[in-house]
Amino acid sequence: MKKTMFDIVQNDLVTLETELLSVVQSPVKLISDIGTHLTQAGGKRLRPALYLLCAKSRAEADTAERAIPMAVAIELIHMATLVHDDVIDEAATRRGQITANARWGNHSSVLAGDYLFAKAFSLISGLVNNNMLKILAEVICSMCEGEIIQNKDIYNPQQTEEEYLVRIAKKTADFLAASCVLGGMTAELSETELAALRCYGYSLGMAFQITDDILDVTASSEQLGKPAGNDLRQGIVTLPVIYALQHSADREELRSIVTERNMADGQVARGLEIMHGTKAVEYCYSRVDDYLNEARQCLPASLPEEIRETLITIADYVGLRNY
C-alpha cells in the first residue's frame, strides 16, 4: 500500500509502529522476540489505517490520541491470524521473511498468536465501548469460520463462485468492514453513516481478496514474497480457477490437477497454463471493478472531503496493486 495514500494518518501510523513494538514486549523473552519479529516484518497496516482514517470523519474532533489503542488492537489481531495461518499452512516465508513457525516452531507460534489476541482485548478494554469490543470479537469468529470453510473445501473442484464469495467475505471483507465501522464509531458518526462505511469496507475487502487471489496466479514469487501458484498447490480453489473449471476446454485436466494432494511443480504450472488459456483473470478483474465501484458509491457524502478522497484513492489503488 503506497504510504502517500495515508498522508492524513501518517503521524498516527508512525505512533502505531512504536506502540505495536511496545505492547508485544513481555517478561517472557521469547514472546517479545516473536512479537518484535512479527511487527518488524512489516505489512501494509491497511486495517488500522482504514480505522484511523474513518476515526477522523468528524473534522472538528481530534480523535487521534484515543484512537491509537484500537488501531493497535486491530493490527495485533491481524498479526495473530497471520501467525496462526502460517502455522496451519506450514509456511516458511511471508513478505519475503522467515515465518515465526519456521524460526521458533509451532508450539511457540500458536501461543504467541493467542497472546496477541488476548493482548488486543486487554489493551482496549476500558478504553472503548462494549459494542466496539463485540464487533472486534465477532470479526475474529468470522475469520475463523472463513478459514475453516476454506480448509474444508480444499482440493474440491466443485466450488461455486457464490461459495467462494461467502468464504472471502468471512476471511477478509468482514474485517475491513469492521475496521471502517469502528473508526466511524470512534468519530461518533450516525447509524446511516456507519452502514455506509461498512458497505465501503466490505466491498473494498472483497476487491482486495480477489486481487490477492489473482496475484497468486499472475505475480512472480519475488513480487509476492512467497511461492507463486501457492493457493493452487495447497488445494485452495480461488476465483480464477473456479472460472477456468467452468470455462476451459481443458477443464477435465484442470479438475484432476486441482484434486491432486501432492501437486508437482509441473502440475501447478500446467494448472496455471490452463487457467491463463481462459478469460479467468480478465473476469476476476471485472469483479474487482464491480466491488470497487460499489465501495466508491457507498461512501457517505457527509464525510470531510479529504477523508472521502483518500478512501476513494485507496479503492483506486486496490484495483491497480501488483504485490
Next chain:
Amino acid sequence: MKKTMFDIVQNDLVTLETELLSVVQSPVKLISDIGTHLTQAGGKRLRPALYLLCAKSRAEADTAERAIPMAVAIELIHMATLVHDDVIDEAATRRGQITANARWGNHSSVLAGDYLFAKAFSLISGLVNNNMLKILAEVICSMCEGEIIQNKDIYNPQQTEEEYLVRIAKKTADFLAASCVLGGMTAELSETELAALRCYGYSLGMAFQITDDILDVTASSEQLGKPAGNDLRQGIVTLPVIYALQHSADREELRSIVTERNMADGQVARGLEIMHGTKAVEYCYSRVDDYLNEARQCLPASLPEEIRETLITIADYVGLRNY
C-alpha cells in the same frame, strides 16, 4: 471434582452446560461439531464453578442470571487453551476421549480454539464491566507466557523449584485466582475481599497444579485418561522430578533420562523409579498442604457461611483427589 461440593451452584452448572452447547453452535458445521465434542468431553468445570460460587458471596443479591455469561466465557477460554495445548502436544486423547486435533486435524483445531477465545469475549462484552474483561484478557496472556516458559525449559534438568512455581502460577493459578476475583466482582465485594479471594484462588491453583503433576507420576493411565509419566516423556520437568534431581543418589542417571528427546518406555519407567526412590512425592504433597492451608486462611471472614464452607471443602478435596 465431586459434584456434591458444588451443591450451591448445581442449578447454575446445569444451565452452564446448556449454554456452552448453545454458544458453540456456528453456521459452519465443523465449528459446531468441534465445539460440541469439546463440551461433551466434559471436565471438572472447576473455574466456572469457583466463579459462580464467589458470585454468590453477597447473600442478599441473586446474581445467577447475570453471572452465567461470564461463567460460560471462563469455560470457553479454558476449552480454547486445552484444544491448543493438545495441538501443540500432539495429544491423541484427553479425559479418555479422542482429542479435536486427532479427530479433525491441527488446522481446524487451531482455528476452533481461536473461535472459542473470540466467542468468549463476544459473549460478555456489554454484559460485564471493562475491568472484568481486562482481567480475563490478561489471564490468557499469563497462560500463554506460562506455556511458552514450559516449552522453553523442556528437557532442561537445571530448573529450580522457584522457576517451576513461577511457571505453574502463570499456567494455572492465575486463572483460578481470576475466576474467584471475577465472581467477587460480580457480587460487588470490597477490594479487601477481592484480594482475599485472589489469594484463595491462587493458592488453590498452585495446589491443584502440583497435585496434577504428582498424579502424572503416581496414577495409572486409566485413572488419568492419558498415558502416565507423560510429562517426563515430553521433557516437562515437574516438581517431583526437580526434587529427585536434587536428592536422588541416582541423580546423574535421572538427569540423562530427562534430557533424552526420544524417551523409550523403559527410560520413562526408570525415571519414575528413580523419582519414587526419593521422598519426592511426600515432599510435593507437603507443598500442596502448604498452599491449601494458605488458601483456607486467605478466605475472607465476611463470606456467607455456606460459601465459605464450600470453598474450604474444595480446598480439602484438591489435597485428596486421585484423578
